[in-house]
Amino acid sequence: MALAAPALPKKPPAPALIEKLRARFGERLSTAAAMREQHGRDESYHQPFAPDAVVFVQSTEEVQEVVKLCAAEKVPIIPFGTGTSLEGHVAALQGGVCLDLSQMNRILRVSPEDLDVTVEAGVTRKQLNEHLRDTGLFFPIDPGANASLGGMTATRASGTNAVRYGTMRENVLALTVVLADGRVIRTARRARKSAAGYDLTRIFVGSEGTLGVITEVTLRLYGIPEAISAAVCPFPTIEDAVNTVIETIQSGIPVARIELLDEVQMQAINRYSKFDYKVAPTLFFEFHGTPRGVEEQVGQVKAIAAEHGAHDFVWASTQEERARLWQARHDAYYAALALKPGSKGWATDVCVPISRLAECISETKKDLAESFVPAPLVGHVGDGNFHLSFLIDPTKPEEIAEAARLNERLVHRAIAMDGTCTGEHGVGWGKIDFLLAEHGEAVSVMRQIKKALDPDNIMNPGKIVRM
Amino acid sequence: MALAAPALPKKPPAPALIEKLRARFGERLSTAAAMREQHGRDESYHQPFAPDAVVFVQSTEEVQEVVKLCAAEKVPIIPFGTGTSLEGHVAALQGGVCLDLSQMNRILRVSPEDLDVTVEAGVTRKQLNEHLRDTGLFFPIDPGANASLGGMTATRASGTNAVRYGTMRENVLALTVVLADGRVIRTARRARKSAAGYDLTRIFVGSEGTLGVITEVTLRLYGIPEAISAAVCPFPTIEDAVNTVIETIQSGIPVARIELLDEVQMQAINRYSKFDYKVAPTLFFEFHGTPRGVEEQVGQVKAIAAEHGAHDFVWASTQEERARLWQARHDAYYAALALKPGSKGWATDVCVPISRLAECISETKKDLAESFVPAPLVGHVGDGNFHLSFLIDPTKPEEIAEAARLNERLVHRAIAMDGTCTGEHGVGWGKIDFLLAEHGEAVSVMRQIKKALDPDNIMNPGKIVRM
Numbered sequence: 001m002a003l004a005a006p007a008l009p010k011k012p013p014a015p016a017l018i019e020k021l022r023a024r025f026g027e028r029l030s031t032a033a034a035m036r037e038q039h040g041r042d043e044s045y046h047q048p049f050a051p052d053a054v055v056f057v058q059s060t061e062e063v064q065e066v067v068k069l070c071a072a073e074k075v076p077i078i079p080f081g082t083g084t085s086l087e088g089h090v091a092a093l094q095g096g097v098c099l100d101l102s103q104m105n106r107i108l109r110v111s112p113e114d115l116d117v118t119v120e121a122g123v124t125r126k127q128l129n130e131h132l133r134d135t136g137l138f139f140p141i142d143p144g145a146n147a148s149l150g151g152m153t154a155t156r157a158s159g160t161n162a163v164r165y166g167t168m169r170e171n172v173l174a175l176t177v178v179l180a181d182g183r184v185i186r187t188a189r190r191a192r193k194s195a196a197g198y199d200l201t202r203i204f205v206g207s208e209g210t211l212g213v214i215t216e217v218t219l220r221l222y223g224i225p226e227a228i229s230a231a232v233c234p235f236p237t238i239e240d241a242v243n244t245v246i247e248t249i250q251s252g253i254p255v256a257r258i259e260l261l262d263e264v265q266m267q268a269i270n271r272y273s274k275f276d277y278k279v280a281p282t283l284f285f286e287f288h289g290t291p292r293g294v295e296e297q298v299g300q301v302k303a304i305a306a307e308h309g310a311h312d313f314v315w316a317s318t319q320e321e322r323a324r325l326w327q328a329r330h331d332a333y334y335a336a337l338a339l340k341p342g343s344k345g346w347a348t349d350v351c352v353p354i355s356r357l358a359e360c361i362s363e364t365k366k367d368l369a370e371s372f373v374p375a376p377l378v379g380h381v382g383d384g385n386f387h388l389s390f391l392i393d394p395t396k397p398e399e400i401a402e403a404a405r406l407n408e409r410l411v412h413r414a415i416a417m418d419g420t421c422t423g424e425h426g427v428g429w430g431k432i433d434f435l436l437a438e439h440g441e442a443v444s445v446m447r448q449i450k451k452a453l454d455p456d457n458i459m460n461p462g463k464i465v466r467m
Numbered sequence: 468m469a470l471a472a473p474a475l476p477k478k479p480p481a482p483a484l485i486e487k488l489r490a491r492f493g494e495r496l497s498t499a500a501a502m503r504e505q506h507g508r509d510e511s512y513h514q515p516f517a518p519d520a521v522v523f524v525q526s527t528e529e530v531q532e533v534v535k536l537c538a539a540e541k542v543p544i545i546p547f548g549t550g551t552s553l554e555g556h557v558a559a560l561q562g563g564v565c566l567d568l569s570q571m572n573r574i575l576r577v578s579p580e581d582l583d584v585t586v587e588a589g590v591t592r593k594q595l596n597e598h599l600r601d602t603g604l605f606f607p608i609d610p611g612a613n614a615s616l617g618g619m620t621a622t623r624a625s626g627t628n629a630v631r632y633g634t635m636r637e638n639v640l641a642l643t644v645v646l647a648d649g650r651v652i653r654t655a656r657r658a659r660k661s662a663a664g665y666d667l668t669r670i671f672v673g674s675e676g677t678l679g680v681i682t683e684v685t686l687r688l689y690g691i692p693e694a695i696s697a698a699v700c701p702f703p704t705i706e707d708a709v710n711t712v713i714e715t716i717q718s719g720i721p722v723a724r725i726e727l728l729d730e731v732q733m734q735a736i737n738r739y740s741k742f743d744y745k746v747a748p749t750l751f752f753e754f755h756g757t758p759r760g761v762e763e764q765v766g767q768v769k770a771i772a773a774e775h776g777a778h779d780f781v782w783a784s785t786q787e788e789r790a791r792l793w794q795a796r797h798d799a800y801y802a803a804l805a806l807k808p809g810s811k812g813w814a815t816d817v818c819v820p821i822s823r824l825a826e827c828i829s830e831t832k833k834d835l836a837e838s839f840v841p842a843p844l845v846g847h848v849g850d851g852n853f854h855l856s857f858l859i860d861p862t863k864p865e866e867i868a869e870a871a872r873l874n875e876r877l878v879h880r881a882i883a884m885d886g887t888c889t890g891e892h893g894v895g896w897g898k899i900d901f902l903l904a905e906h907g908e909a910v911s912v913m914r915q916i917k918k919a920l921d922p923d924n925i926m927n928p929g930k931i932v933r934m
Contacts, residue, residue, distance in 0.1 A: 113717060113822040156662045167660050169669075170637060185909040191818040192850045193634050194887035195623045195673055197894055197902050197931050198913045202636075202669035206662055223719040250580060252690040293760055351658040355580040383659045420661035427664055435664050442652040445920070446665045452919035453912070464664050 005047050005093055005429050008462050012052045012095040013075040020069055021055060021097070028056040028103075039078075039098040042085040043145070045346040045392070046430050051078055051092035056100045060176055060184060060215040063099060067213065068182035070097055074456045079209040081122060081151030084143075086347050087428030089155065089208055093462035099213060101150055107131050108216065116173055116190060118218045121150025128219075137221040140165040143424065144330040150214045155426040156206030160329065163249075163382030164256040164288065165222065167424070172205050176216035180454040190218060203449070208426055209460035211453045225288035229298060230257075230316040230325055233305055234280040238262055238365060240308035241281045242358040245381045247304045249354055253297050257286035257326075258382040262365070264339070265332055265376035272335030273328035278312070283381075284329055286322070329378075336376045336389045343391040346400075348407050350414035351385040351423025360417055361386060364410055373402045385423035412437065427464045435464070472514050472560055472896050475929050479519045479562040480542040487536055488522055488564070495523040495570075506545075506565040509552040510612070512813040512859070513897050518545055518559035523567045527643055527651060527682040530566060534680065535649035537564055541923045546676040548589065548618030551610075553814050554895030556622065556675055560929035566680060568617055574598050575683065583640055583657060585685045588617025595686075604688040607632040610891065611797040617681045622893040623673030627796065630716070630849030631723040631755065632689065634891070639672050643683035647921040657685060670916070675893055676927035678920045692755035696765060697724075697783040697792055700772055701747035705729060705832060707775035708748045709825040712848045714771045716821055720764050724753035725849040729832070731806070732799055732843035739802030740795035745779070750848075751796055753789070796845075803843045803856045810858040813867075815874050817881035818852040818890025827884055828853060831877055840869045852890035879904065894931045902931070 022029045030036070031053045041048035057063050070077050076096025083090055092098060104120035107128065111117070112135050119128060126146045128139050143152060143159035151157075153175065158167035165171065174188040187200035204211060235241035238260075245258055260283055261269065267279045285301065287294045302313065316322045328335075337345050352360045361377070368375050368388075379386025388410065390403035411421045411434050421427075421434035436443050447465045450457075457467045489496045497503070498520045508515035524530050537544050543563025550557055559565060571587035574595065578584070579602050586595060593613045595606050610619060610626035618624075620642065625634035632638065641655040654667035671678060702708035705727075712725055727750055728736065734746045752768065754761045769780065783789045795802075804812050819827045828844070835842050835855075846853025855877065857870035878888045878901050888894075888901035903910050914932045917924075924934045 111820070111822060113713070114820040115717065116820070156666075158660055158662075162660060166637075169660075169666065170633075179912070183908055183911070185907070185912055187909060189882070189887050189905065190820045190885040191852075191881075191887040191890060192821070193625055193629060193636070193818055193852060193890050195625075195889045195891050195893040196887045196898070196905055197673070197910070198678075198916055199623075199636065199666075199669045199673055200906075200909055200912060202666045203916075206664070206666055211665075223717075246580070250582065250690075290763055292763055296757055296759055351660055353578070353581040353583070353657045354659070355578060385658075385660060414658075415656070418657040420656050420658040420663045422662045423658060423660050424662050426662040431663070438656065438663055439667075440652070441650055442654060442667055443664070444650075445646070445652055445667060448919045449665055449670075449916060452915045 005049065005088065005091065008093045010095045011074065011076055013097060014073060017069060017073050017075060018053055021053060021066065024065065025055055030054045039080050039090065039100065040092050042083050042088060042090050044086045044088055044430060045344045046088035046091065049091040049093050051098035052095045054098045054100050056103050058103050060178060063178045063213050063215050064182050064184055066097065066099060067178050071181055071458060074458055076458050076461050077213065078460050079154065079213045081148030082124065082146065084145035084147045085151065085155055085428060086425045087430035089426060089428040089463060091429065093429060101148065104215065110135065112137060114190065115221045116218055117221055118216060119149055120216055121214050122148050124148050125152065136224055138224050139219055139221055141168055141171055149217050149219065153205055153214055153217050154208050158424045160257045160259055160380055162380060163258055164254055169202060169205050171220045172201055172217060173220060174218040175201055175204050175214050177204055177212040177214055179212045180459050208428065208463050210450060210464050211459060227291040227294040228286065228288055228322065229294050230286045230322045231313045232277060232282060232284055232325065233310050233313045234278040234282045236309040238281040238361060239358055240310065241283050242361055242381060244283060244305050244308045244310065246354050246357060248301055249382055251300065253300050255285060255297065255301065255382060256288040257284065259284040259329055260379040260381040260386065261332065262377040264374065265336065265378050268335040268339045268376055269328050269332060272338050273331055275328060284325065332378050333389055336391060340374060340391040342393065344394050346390040346392055346403050347387060347425065348410065349385060349387040349423050349425045350410055350419055350421060351383060352414050352417045352419030354384045356417040356419065357381060357384050360413060363413060367406055367409055371402060371406060373399055373406065375406065383423065429462050432464065432466065472516065472555065472558065475560045477562045478541065478543055480564060481540060484536060484540050484542060485520055488520060488533065491532065492522055497521045506547050506557065506567065507559050509550050509555060509557050511553045511555055511897060512811045513555035513558065516558040516560050518565035519562045521565045521567050523570050525570050527645060530645045530680050530682050531649050531651055533564065533566060534645050538648055538925060541925055543925050543928050544680065545927050546621065546680045548615030549591065549613065551612035551614045552618065552622055552895060553892045554897035556893060556895040556930060558896065560896060568615065571682065577602065579604060581657065582688045583685055584688055585683060586616055587683055588681050589615050591615050592619065603691055605691050606686055606688055608635055608638055616684050616686065620672055620681050620684050621675050625847065625891045627724045627726055627847055629847060630725055631721055636669060636672050638687045639668055639684060640687060641685040642668055642671050642681050644671055644679040644681055646679045647926050675895065675930050677917060677931050678926060694758040694761040695753065695755055695789065696761050697753045697789045698780045699744060699749060699751055699792065700777050700780045701745040701749045703776040705748040705828060706825055707777065708750050709828055709848060711750060711772050711775045711777065713821050713824060715768055716849055718767065720767050722752060722764065722768065722849060723755040724751065726751040726796060727846040727848040727853065728799065729844040731841065732803065732845050735802040735806045735843055736795050736799060739805050740798055742795060751792065799845050800856055803858060807841060807858040809860065811861050813857040813859055813870050814854060815877065816852060816854040816890050816892045817877055817886055817888060818850060819881050819884045819886030821851045823884040823886065824848060824851050827880060830880060834873055834876055838869060838873060840866055840873065842873065850890065851886065896929050899931065899933065
């Protein structure tokens, strides 16, 4: 069993619609059980819901065709990138047609002189960065998973170096979107700034497929820094680590990454990724800049860390060492699972103002100390954002209930500190009930916008807002 | 005469509504002709339209009261900050009630530890920075005018140092908004990032009062840089200056300000602000950082400028010299007016991808060379954004027609280069006809959003989208 989704009426497509899609898309339309099941499940521990059919689209025009066919019958449409979301975003709660965008993987234009790029929605972040390798440019947003850029846009993804480069919110310049009635719009032009009307781009960034299907994304790029330096540093207590982060941010030091891993997570990483780091609350750092700039940042951060009892910086100086370090950080979730063989992970995240971060983490750690469900803690703490992975045995309802209880306490704690119920994982259906606690009356405005753009509620229904 | 607004049906308030407002607000409700006229005019050369009444509100609750009274009678509501907009944003095209927010000028909370602040909408940027003086923090967005922060939010303002710190889009964390039906919402919490639902904050940033009245603004703050350095440097040609900008941006040098002034504007500034700069295309620079960081940036930029034939950096090293320099830049518009005594200025702006900036400026300068209307050129060129001020004699229709022709050519040139019809001035009604050229079908999405949130079209009607 898993966390159960609320019951919603099914809206399966009529056989005639499936036949139309098959006639048009041939083998790119699948109704095979295995294919459907794979597309109804993400990397979360939420109950999966298979769509009734999966279409592998290859162009904006094809998306438009599918949307028009589904819209005519009021059949739900669920966009699918790589399936790496964490709150049930791709679950076909009411059935319907899954639009798999992975074959829309062309890089349409790179403009090194403008530091931007336009890609189809199915291009993944690693594919993009490999393509950019010879240009001296890179796209920094890195949620860990090799997610599609369309999916990252739709979920307003961020990750380890958002503290320096921002999230998808700051790095998407323009989108091509197919709306619920089949119209195609481009949300903005390529100018770095504009005051020309409503910010349509940012309405769709984070809309999780509920307002339209994102088919093309124009992104900001950055020059690969002249100098990059990374280090790992253990702290006497988690408070010392968090206070180091807070002072670093408050001092305006432009760290590229500043990641917290608690002692539970460090033990897991040592085992899983074959490191022998000290088992203690630890910060992973990365510094970007000119050689002198990096040297200066390192000096400043070392001084702050020393004031909090930390001196043992272990440096990853080669590109290979850095890659291994960040791979270990990205594998934190799998490392955590290996702590409790046979367990499944329920990942959650919150984000609070940085002044409340130490308190929020301390109270959360107290909860965890008193619980029988282990949950390693990691965080993009420079943003005030941290994660828990509850390690639960899927056959034990009491573990699921306990994880749900801890999650609820975490979310309400973050909201009470003027924080958010999710810093980067998104709402999907897993956090839909927390949205009202966070936003109150503003949820009704979200509902008005949803209704205006998708009056029949066919775009990924049951996510973000219930209609 | 001035550029004429399209005729729209008047919706004046019934005498009974005015009496209700007078009973409630006493002397804070004015129907005096001078007061109404002042509130129907901004700093542009567009035709002013006086509202039927002006209410000086002092709280979100009072805004709510006025909105509810007006909504009941479907009477237009026009928010007013300092009246420094440039595209007729405050014109009461259909009459109605002007909400003057200048008395909502309390700074509600400063959190130095979170680098953020919450202010009422009527607080001006200079008031905020004076208040922050002892905290070591500042708010960087600087459109020149001492505008209200509510107005700057509503118009998505930016200005000289957006190239380093972003625009209002990047620097507003949350808003309190009174909606067209009187509901009050807070758009977000204070966490630095969130994936919790639609980005309501950015729907209202740049909405120009057409979706609701912004009453409180939570903003990001920054530490005052340890070192600041500013310089003025003339170039042999405008292409040399622009190419220096392009290479600086492409190299990722984090300049805080990089402003272009053409030779016409430099002559105006010398006369008006009593400088004796060389009359040539010129860049104004400002560098922020640590002392070593600034030194490094300066070295990089000097090398790039030298490759384009510029060597004569004149440094403003004291705070007073810098203040005088940037005041001169901010007075560019008034300096321009003084070039042609008795003239009025029609200010316009566009923004293009930086790779097209040199071409866009060169073609525009060619247009100007062939025209009888003088128009100094200045620009926040690091963003690809530049401005013209057409100097026209208000008694001569042929000059107005010529300015309109040049403006239209400029805007279409920018759009053809994948740029925008306005980088920072906004749409108001002055650029409403260009929105369709820029956005096409997407304008209908803006209209759907407007209709969803303001079905009776009472919030600043006739701006951004026509209903």
